[in-house]
Amino acid sequence: MREQIEKLYAVPPVEKEVTEARRIFGDFRTALNNGEIRAAEKTVNGWQVNTWVKQGILLGFRLGELAEMGDPKVLSFVDKDTYPVRRFKVSDRVRVVPGGSSVRQGAYLAPGVVCMPPMYINVGAYIDEGTMVDSHALIGSCAQVGKRVHVSAGSQIGGVLEPINASPVIIEDDVMIGGNCGIYEGTRICARAVIGAGTVLTRSTPIYDVVKGEVIKASKDSPLIVPEDAVVVPGSRAITKGRSSEWGLSLYTPVIVKYRDEKTGAAVELEDLLR
Numbered sequence: 001m002r003e004q005i006e007k008l009y010a011v012p013p014v015e016k017e018v019t020e021a022r023r024i025f026g027d028f029r030t031a032l033n034n035g036e037i038r039a040a041e042k043t044v045n046g047w048q049v050n051t052w053v054k055q056g057i058l059l060g061f062r063l064g065e066l067a068e069m070g071d072p073k074v075l076s077f078v079d080k081d082t083y084p085v086r087r088f089k090v091s092d093r094v095r096v097v098p099g100g101s102s103v104r105q106g107a108y109l110a111p112g113v114v115c116m117p118p119m120y121i122n123v124g125a126y127i128d129e130g131t132m133v134d135s136h137a138l139i140g141s142c143a144q145v146g147k148r149v150h151v152s153a154g155s156q157i158g159g160v161l162e163p164i165n166a167s168p169v170i171i172e173d174d175v176m177i178g179g180n181c182g183i184y185e186g187t188r189i190c191a192r193a194v195i196g197a198g199t200v201l202t203r204s205t206p207i208y209d210v211v212k213g214e215v216i217k218a219s220k221d222s223p224l225i226v227p228e229d230a231v232v233v234p235g236s237r238a239i240t241k242g243r244s245s246e247w248g249l250s251l252y253t254p255v256i257v258k259y260r261d262e263k264t265g266a267a268v269e270l271e272d273l274l275r
Contacts, residue, residue: 001028001037002052009055012062022063025082028056033086035108038126039142040168047188051165054142057106057124058161075100083123107139110147122159128173146173152197158184167223186223192260193226196233199254207232209256216256229260 004024013021031037032053039053064080077085086103088094094109099117103109106123112130115121119133124142131149133139139151140159151157155177160168167186171177175189178197185203189195201207203224207216218224226232235255239245 001031005056005059006052009052009059018063021059022082025056025060025063029060029082029106032057032106032124033108035110035126038108038144039124040144040170047167047170049165049167054124054161054164057141058164060106060123116153124161124168125159134179140169142168143171144168145171146175146191148173149175149177151177152179152181154180156182156184158182158187160186172228186218187226188223189226190228190230192229192265194231194260195226196231198234199232200234200252201226201232201254205254207254207256208235208237211256211258227256227259230256231258231260232256 001024005028008021008024037053038050040047040049060082061080064082066078067081068076068078069084070076083105086105086107088096092109093111095114096103097115097117101115101117101119103115103121104123107121107125107127109121109127110129113127114132116133116135119135119137121127121133121139122141125139125145127133127139127145128147130147131145131151133151134153136154137151138156139145140157141161143157143159145151145157149171157171158169160166169183169186170188171183172189172191174192176194177183178195178199180198181195182200183189183195184201187201187203195201201224203218205224207224207226209216216225232254235253236250237253238250
């Protein structure tokens, strides 16, 4: 499949080849739905971006034609026919609570995932077992979300399709994302970290670790990485130059105020009864 996708991405099919190309893409999309392939995966050497998978997702947009979708008497959409809305069955063991949520074809939701309305999960996203996506939350294209993660209400997990080799946002197992957070530009949240409500993390945002006395930054070859067990909250740092200093201005910055302990774990423990 990889060879077929790479070939079709490099050389767009001519008209007589489109039917076969759409069949190949259909098999590719099914593999995404089933979690058999993914845009990034963890290996013994760390996280690896599967560029060919992102190429296949982009290929779907190229091959697709605009089509009317949904029930025109209730709620209708116009989108590429290669990416209709996913429909779940009881056998999938995914809870989609009534109230206006959408999951695009090409996204994988493992058994035990809970979707609270309204929320949206885009193509290429991978949501692992026991994760809750709360109301008004967005999981962007190709974002990778681990097991037992809570993406709280109003939070956005950014997506990335281009540049084609760029790392997506990665949320590892047992992470707590507080309400109204924004995680963007390939940021990686390592296992068991807690991101406090209102925190925004981007590639250009340094994190000040007041516990270890370090400043964590992204580099040319590495995204912004939040360490395991870190507890990150919104903070600020004073501007010490020019008029900004005279006016007492400060800039937003995320701050690691502690590392997760038993007390923190109890405070953010997910309630099994909800699942």
